[in-house]
Amino acid sequence: MPPISSDPSRRLLLGALSLTSLAITLSLPMQAHAQAKxxxxxxxxxxxxxxxxxxxxxxxxxxxxxxxxxxxxxxxxxxxxxxxxxxxxxxxxxxxxxxxxxxxxxxxxxxxxxxxxxxxxxxxxxxxxxxxxxxxDNFIQEPAYLTGMIAGGLTKTNKIGMVGGNPIPEVNRLMNAFMAGAKEINPKVEFSVTFINSWFDPPKAKEAAFAMIDKGADVLYAERFGVSDAAKEKGKLSIGNVANTQAQYPDTVVASALWNMEPSIDRAIKLVKEGAFKGEDYGIYSMMKYKGSELAPLGTFEKKVPADLIAKVQAKEKAIVAGSFTVKVDDSQPKSTAK
Structure with a gap:
């Protein structure tokens, strides 16, 4: 065993290192707690x-x-x-x-x-x-309006079918915004509206869509899963809602109104970490201004949608984000207008 140095400066250095090691050891639990997920x-x-x-x-x-x-x-x-x-x-x-x-x-x-x-x-x-x-809440009525504009410009029969889950405000406002967007581009368009009274029943939604296609609808608003399956089988077009399913239906789903929950979720997590979480309304964080919603890229339909229609949609999108155009929030139950 080597002798202990008699050099005072060395003894001071060793003492300082020991105290530093002790401080690090004592701080580890606090650091672990601070970094806990x-x-x-x-x-x-x-x-x-x-x-x-x-x-x-x-x-x-x-x-x-x-x-x-x-x-x-x-x-x-x-x-x-x-x-x-x-x-x-x-x-x-x-x-x-x-x-x-x-x-x-x-x-x-x-x-x-x-x-x-x-x-x-x-x-x-x-x-x-x-x-x-x-x-x-999924306040994604802004991109829903934009998808309505696309649908109104693409329909050749002037008949659009709309299949929703349940007629509650969260669904109604999106369908009403979609209808308003379609009417802006095509005042002659008519709508068939059906609710399947379920949040997840693709077969039922598919059958409802088939009935609308039989009555002349050539564009379908797929508020529920199952609608795009019917459109695909019958060679019609569909508009997605909340999620982008174009990858599964590359020749059917033209566009989708996307809901991004990241702004809301990330904010809540941050506030919980800071001990500052409180009861408040997160609805605004689903709007386009906060990137809580968006119009999905046209993808496979980018060259299939007329350039003048795309220009109108892009202009409206810029106006929405800038605040110069406001999409009306209409929570009333939408009604069919088709004869």
């Missing part, structure tokens, strides 16, 4: 593949991939089971719970009240509640 859970009443849930799931998976959160999710949860699942996630230490309060508003808000230190970000038509119940 935020625990987030999501609850969906539909499968992950359903477009609405899918967009939220996508944004949360992206945050997980970046290493920001620990993410757990449950799909196909029935309304009767929703409160139990919410409570289990809250009790398990999740700091943020994301989901949908439609149909379970009373239960969801009751759970949030019982866990005031947990942040809740829930899809809802109603208002947020202090201190911890925030709401969001």
């Amino acid at each position: 935020t625990k987030v859970a999501a609850i969906y009443t539909v499968p992950f593949e359903q477009q609405w849930a899918g967009r939220i799931h996508k944004a949360l998976k992206a945050a997980e991939a970046r290493g920001e959160i620990e993410y757990k999710a449950s799909e196909n949860v029935s309304n009767a089971d929703y409160e139990r699942v919410m409570r289990e996630y809250a009790t398990a230490g999740n700091q943020l719970i994301v989901g949908e309060a439609f149909g379970v508003e009373t239960a969801a808000r009751k759970v949030a009240k019982d866990f005031p230190k947990v942040g809740f970000l829930m899809g809802s038509s109603l208002k947020p509640v202090a201190p911890n119940f925030s709401t969001f």
